[in-house]
Amino acid sequence: MEAIVQQFFNVEIMAKALPLVLTGLWTTLLICIVVVPIGLVGGVLVAATSLSPRATLRRVVKLLVDLFRALPPLVLLIMVYSGLPFAGIRLTPLAAVSIAFFLNNSAYYGEIFRAGIESVPPGQWEAARSTGLSATQTFLWVVLPQGVRNVLPDLVSNTIEVVKLTSLASVVSMPEMLYSADMARSLTFNASPIVLAAAIYLALLWPAVRLVSRLEHTVSR
């Protein structure tokens, strides 16, 4: 029992590792601030093209979505980070993370937005168009807001997954929270810094997880 406290909940070591882990936390938040908005925008674009009258465009986007959903995010990240240099394209870790997660998240957010848009009755389109709004205006101001409301739990839930995904950036040596904590672990030969990072992840995401549970229960009723 004492060994467990010593090796996992060592307050002294946590205190020493705290500055490093907090620096990592900022990088984690930076990645989130970049990755979540571009994923959302990508998702809306993916969903919008699924409504396009051009069949080729629809098919190409669907193929890409299927492709990026079939590849694990870590594999996508490794391909972008270690594969592209072979083609003469050398990326910083942040750029690689942004590109890989943009591809992955747009596919997932896109599916959610599409489900939301499909849940809006067609009468809404017709009514909005008949008031003189253009197709784009109708999509942005009438259909999308209602669709988003219908799939809000899924959007929050997916955003939690995206935040958790940022920990993968440690694999391409991006000094985010997990990377920093693991570095502290290898310097101190003690797992307490990782426990500290885990506690910070929980503090960040637990409220969101509770929120999703509540949203899911309200919507299903």
Added chain:
Amino acid sequence: MEHFLDTFFKPAILASTWPAIAKGMLVTIEIAILVVITGLALGLVLAVLRTLRYRLLDILIILFVDFFRALPPLVAVLLIYFGLPNIGINLPSFAVLWLVLSLVLTAFAEEIFWAGILSVRKGQWEAARSTGLGAGQTLAFVVLPQAIRLAVPPLTNRTIAIIKNTALGTVIGVPEIINNATTAVSFLGNATPLMMGALAYLILFTPIIAFGAWIERRFAWRRS
């Protein structure tokens, strides 16, 4: 163009590396099957335990579920793989990955099964009990079959997302697809194995994702 093909699709490397990639696929499939079995079974057990409505047990299960929904799996993988040896427990990397992904799937599956059980109407319980079935029989033969059917579409998608996390095994040296591919890349100085690894994932997961979409359509149609 020739240079491009030589870097990303070199025939000689395709021929020499495919056994390693195929072995990686087998490891990925093994872990995925084990995770699906243990994760879904444990998730169902926890959901059934919640029907007993013991307050303390409920709270513990909710805490467990929230914990694994909020924690990035890679954090748990590193914590267990590098932490446990310090207190004298040495688990092979394969077991660590299996354990972590099973717990993550357990958490999500419990949530989905429980939502399914809750959405079975109270009248079903009462009607079944009034025909003389015991509480356990009612649960097993009346409530769970309906609950599980409701749970199948969301559960399929979540399970697919979680078994894609088998790729995390590469961080602790599980010889699965991407681990074998990156090892070959650094050994050969050529990107061909990486493309083969990606292709291997597409071969494994494209049918599974199509199956998930089919399940979703089919069950949605039945309900309406």
